[in-house]
Amino acid sequence: MAASSTLPSAASCGLLLAAALVLLLSHGAQAQGGLSPSFYDNSCPGTRDIVRRVIQDARVADARIPASLIRLHFHDCFVNGCDGSLLLDDDLQAGIMSEKKVPANDRSARGFDVVDDIKRALEKACPGTVSCADILTLAAEISVELAGGPYWSVPLGRRDGTTTNIESANNLPSPFDPLETLQEKFKNLGLDDTDLVALQGAHTFGRAQCQFTMRNCTAGQVVGALVNLDGVTPDVFDNKYYGNLLQGRVELPSDQVMLSDPVAATTTAPIIRRFSGSQKDFFSNFAASMIKMGSIGPLTGRDGEIRKNCRRLNKKQY
Numbered sequence: 001m002a003a004s005s006t007l008p009s010a011a012s013c014g015l016l017l018a019a020a021l022v023l024l025l026s027h028g029a030q031a032q033g034g035l036s037p038s039f040y041d042n043s044c045p046g047t048r049d050i051v052r053r054v055i056q057d058a059r060v061a062d063a064r065i066p067a068s069l070i071r072l073h074f075h076d077c078f079v080n081g082c083d084g085s086l087l088l089d090d091d092l093q094a095g096i097m098s099e100k101k102v103p104a105n106d107r108s109a110r111g112f113d114v115v116d117d118i119k120r121a122l123e124k125a126c127p128g129t130v131s132c133a134d135i136l137t138l139a140a141e142i143s144v145e146l147a148g149g150p151y152w153s154v155p156l157g158r159r160d161g162t163t164t165n166i167e168s169a170n171n172l173p174s175p176f177d178p179l180e181t182l183q184e185k186f187k188n189l190g191l192d193d194t195d196l197v198a199l200q201g202a203h204t205f206g207r208a209q210c211q212f213t214m215r216n217c218t219a220g221q222v223v224g225a226l227v228n229l230d231g232v233t234p235d236v237f238d239n240k241y242y243g244n245l246l247q248g249r250v251e252l253p254s255d256q257v258m259l260s261d262p263v264a265a266t267t268t269a270p271i272i273r274r275f276s277g278s279q280k281d282f283f284s285n286f287a288a289s290m291i292k293m294g295s296i297g298p299l300t301g302r303d304g305e306i307r308k309n310c311r312r313l314n315k316k317q318y
Contacts, residue, residue, distance in 0.1 A: 085161045096313065193267050207234065
């Protein structure tokens, strides 16, 4: 039986739905307290400029800072979602055990002082407005852009968590994980093989301690000595990482397994070759994967809090 001519066609419904979605996204703040690039447009319009200025100043003194800041964002989002829990220090009175002391972060996660500087600047401009979780997310994007990588519009509106998760922090992706373990850890957070290969591409800049590398300090370095992840452009965000992978010249075992593991041939290896041949393809996928990762388990609306100090919970008013 033919559909009545008074009812809209499936195509018309699809167009109307698409238009509604575009309109919803363009207006930013959503009714459910969701994330939006325009979240601070009215409450703290200079947010991005402030974050960018502090990072620019910091990288003058320490070229490693951009890579360090993006790593903080990764390690935050992979534990409890993107809620700033990684930034909390030990606080026995509040029942907080810091995630900074787990093996994946201890004496390797860095940049916390820069986050503190960003928070102080934002509190001065817009007290009690911008969350520490959003600071990490914005700092990651700005760090990539300043190092020559892509820009993307960052959805904002996260609130800060009030707990840590040591068990989950102890299960962060490791430089020694086999490929199937990495795939499982990413899949558990809704990230697929393209996300895995793209996000691992952040190893195109920065340094690692030699004990975490393929050579494990056998080149005569002392434990803790730093090794450039990219020997040619260690402070530039580009796609040379994937060329290094194809030539067997990456430093971390967890990078090389994406090409050498038996299951890689039909999963991650084709993506590596694709990104090696096109920086534009890598950049667009990296930006999409960062947005996807940044949307893992955010606290919004009335959940969590906006910390005044990223290292500790706000004092409760009794």
